[in-house]
Amino acid sequence: MKSLNTMKFFPFFLLLYLLSTATSAAPSPEQKEAKEKGIELYNQYKAISAVTYLKLAAEGGDDEAMYYLGEAIRKNNRYMNAEAQKAYEDSAALGNIYSMIRLGQATDDLCIAMNNCPQGKKAAKEWMDLAKKSASLEAGRGNAESMYLMYEISGDDKWLEKSAQNGFSLAQFRLATKYQEGGGFFLLPANRLDAVELWMKASAEGGYPPGMMGLAAVSIEKKDLESFRLWNEKAAASGYVEGVFGYGSYLGEDPSNYGFKLDLVKSYALLSLLYELDGGGHVRRNVEDVLPEIAKRMSPEQIKEAKKFSEAWKSSHPPLSFFPDKL
Structure with a gap:
């Protein structure tokens, strides 16, 4: 009878153990902060500086931090070395589809060719197949980002749409850009322009800074200076480098070509912020x-x-941020 009672309560104690293990394995506040800083630096094209922070965040088991760590290392070395590949593999093992895609895009190494890899090592095609399966599953559940990843994997415009x-x-911005560059079929040029504006506006209103600047550009073509000023300012407020530079520059013009009110103090303030971008981007x-x-x-005094x-x-x-594409 005693043995039965022990078996009865075992799942409860197992649950407590698993919960305590999960809690202890959760990223620490320091690791969460390191992730934010690492991604911030990466998005400023400071991949070398980002690595230290992303390594700390990756140690906390964060799959996204692991992905960005792989990206930073790969870009610093200009190719995928063993360290970058391990970061991607650790991330992919936790279900990160971006890492699966990156591994699927890699050239298979020598052990694959010689058929003597460690047990469990996947070839690039296996990673891409897994990425497609995972993205397809999530897309079927209505995940719009996974639908975009299906577009990246397959190249099928239907997934982008x-x-x-x-x-x-991001997909809205890409679709608008594709139409701008002549993609898609439209009976009339005006229909194409309407579609570009529709999707650029959706992207901008969805909070995507390149979409904001894209909509500002569309506004200029329509000679809608009020809309141009609005979205340029919103892009600047988001931290988008292109928006900050444009808005800051326009505020210093006298007279302004786009109707901005002269504000030398604000112009100087915004432009001087950009001095901290000593990485890429010029x-x-x-x-x-x-x-x-x-x-x-x-x-x-000014x-x-x-x-x-x-x-x-x-x-x-x-x-x-330069808001580079995640993939």
């Missing part, structure tokens, strides 16, 4: 062409005010 129709803002070069000319028209404004903006807005 489905993803856009289901609200994935944005510092553009700032160095524009900012000195604006500074010449400012008093020392420059001091601009520096205070810059710090306040930085503390109250998202970090600067």
Whole structure:
């Protein structure tokens, strides 16, 4: 009887054990913070600086941090080395479809060719098949991002359209861009322009900063300066580098070609923020062409005010980002 009681309560104690194990394995606050910082640096094209933070975050078992770690290492080395591949494999083992796709795109290494790989090692085709199976399953459940990944895997525009129709803002931006570049079939040029605006607007309203700048560009073509100013400012407020540079530059123009009200203090403040982007993107070069000319028209008091404004903006807005594609 005693043995039966023990068996009866065993699942309860097992559950407690599993819960305590899961809790202890959860990422620490430090690791969560490291993930945010690592991805921030990666999105600023500072992949070398991002690695240390992403390694710490990956140690907490975060599959997305592992994926970005693989990306940072791969880009730093310009190819997928063993360290990057391990990061992707660890991430893929936790179900990360982005990592599966990246592994599926890799060239198979020598052990595959020699048929002497360690047991359990997958070939690139196996990873891609697994990515397709996983993305297809999630897409079938209505996941719009997985629909987009099915587009990336298959190249079938129908998946891009489905993803856009289901609200994935990156897919909406990509679909609008595809139409801009001549993709799709439209009876009339006006119909094409309407479709571009429709999907660019959906992307912008969905919070995707490149979509905001895309809609601003569409507004210029329509000579809708009010809409252009609105979406340029929203893109800047999101931290999008292109938006910050454009908005900051336009505020320093006198007269303004696009109807922005002259504000040298804000112009200087926003443009000076971009000096921290000493990685890729070549944005510092553009700032160095524009900012000195604006500074010449400012008093020392205005420059001091601009520096205070810059710090306040930085503390109250998202970090600067080029918003590179995740895949």
